[in-house]
Amino acid sequence: MGQQIALALKDSMHRVLVKLASFLPGLLALLVAVIILTAIGALLALILRRILTAAKFDERFARSQNADVTDWSPGHSPTALVARIAFWACVVLGVIIGISAFDASYAGNSQIAAILIPYLTHSVGAILILIAGTVIARFLSRSVLIGAVNMQMQYARFLSLGIKWLVLVLTAAMVLDHLQIGGVVVELAFGILFGGIVLTLSLAIGLGSRDLVSRSLEKTADPRPTPSTYPTPEAVFNDLSPHAAPAAKHAEPLRHF
């Protein structure tokens, strides 16, 4: 009995070590390919930068009025843009070559390859989704924050945080779904979280602007204004348009332009 257990364990360990031994060269090939191509990319970017700087590429470009390209360049330098494109092209090439080498190091019917290769590809996709989601969350959060502050909403930060977490939760759910982790649990949790955030935001906005809504309803219900109590059109406009508010309360309004 003991001998059988020892034999089973020995066999199992042998199988794992063999699999690991066959797995490591592929992984090493992937890393080497990425490192070498990254180094080549850095060198190429350096050479390109020096050549273009010597050739006064930026100045020539500015003279030809290609404003769109210049606007998108880092630090408004087309030279830096070209150098970065070259560097990242090499890095991407290294990753592709590495994955290809990793794939080739296994037999076509290998069980590990069948699981690992698609998972590796999915991981790259998930990382891209995560980066895009984070960037979009930050952009939307700032847009909402600035817009809400300029509309003088007291709960601007809360609204902005709500939007940010809404997008981040959506991104996290997409990443997990892409990696096929969690299955139904993730979908359910996402539904609850997303719904919760939307409900919270709706309540916050609804409660925060109830005065505005009630004034609006009053105005609709009773179209006949009484001079002493009913708000003037200027006052209503001021409520709805905060930046016009200081101006409209005076006989002489502010003219910004």
Place this chain on the structure above:
Amino acid sequence: MSSTQTVLESAVSDPASSGLLISLSPLHGNALEATLANLAQAFPNQLIDVTTPDPIPPTPASSLRVTTYTPTAPALAGWILTAADYVNTYKRMQNHQSTACLLLGPEAQSLAPDALRALADQVVVGNADLASPRYSLSPRDGLINSAILYPVTRALFGTRPRYPQAIDLAFSLRAANRLAACAQKFTAANQTAAFIWPVAEAAAAGFTIAEVPVGLRALPPPDALDLNSLLAQVAGSFFADLDAKASFWQRSRLAYSPRDAAALTRAMPAQSDDSAMSEQPDVQPMIDSFRLAYINLHEIWSLVLPPNSLLGLKKLSIMPPTAFRMPDSLWARIVYDFVLAYRLRTINRGHLLGALTPLYLAWVASHLLLSSGTSAETLSPDKHIEALAAAFETDKPYLVARWRWPDRFNP
């Protein structure tokens, strides 16, 4: 291009073409008749070509030769002169073989005949390349101009015109050519409603610029309904133009010493002249807006502004409304830092201009309070704006240094 022509010369004693073309923007209702009447009064003994996109009304006999035109480049903004206006005007000048042009914007009927004449004379007689009007506006009007456009243009380009984005201009043929060439870049990209900055353009070209007081003028309301859109539109275009002309304004020298200008401003008596606002403005909503923004936008401002400016804003946020004063040096530094951030794309440009709005409102509140009080420090609006412009001039080396070496300091 010209579709109709009407010559009314019966009242002309000695009609002689002055080479002046008067170009009108679309005018509504009786505005065209009123404008033509003013022009006839302004130029009584000269044969003047006038072009308008509107149907020509029956006018009393005068020396005006009125023609209609169909604009070659569409999309007139209706409240400001756009790239399309400059391109169209230059083409009409070529068609009429004019040597000078008086380009009048919307609501031009509110300009007095003397003002029209004086504006044209600066170019025709005074040989200036560009004549810019100085409107007599209320202290509550043209606040973006007072806060940003005028002081920055004056500091960077060394020019004096009070309205760098005036909607009436007189210019010579070569100035028209320059402005049209600049506008052509936008119209070629189908951006016919883009803004052109004539004073900066003339300064960069080394043209002679004159300023003419024209008195009162009704200004057409901007297209943008809210302040955020308006500020983003105007300041965005202005900052982009500064970026395009950086090689010029980094080299340009002022024609006078900023220190002398500041001393002159200080020497002015501490008020009370007619331009001061007698009525205390309600600035509380603007101050509230700034305070709300200080709580919420501090993180975004800290990406753009240096610690000193943030400290200044902190002090401002806790000031009581009666003592709410934004120092001129602080506002100058804020505007310069936003110009730099616009250039460097420190944050998204839409966000950047949105984050400027509460700061601008704080400046407006401070300006209105400073101009309307009765204390010893009260200044007339004009004097305050002149002092502000001097502060921008004094701080110009900061902008130039950071423009050239932006990485030396990161807030």
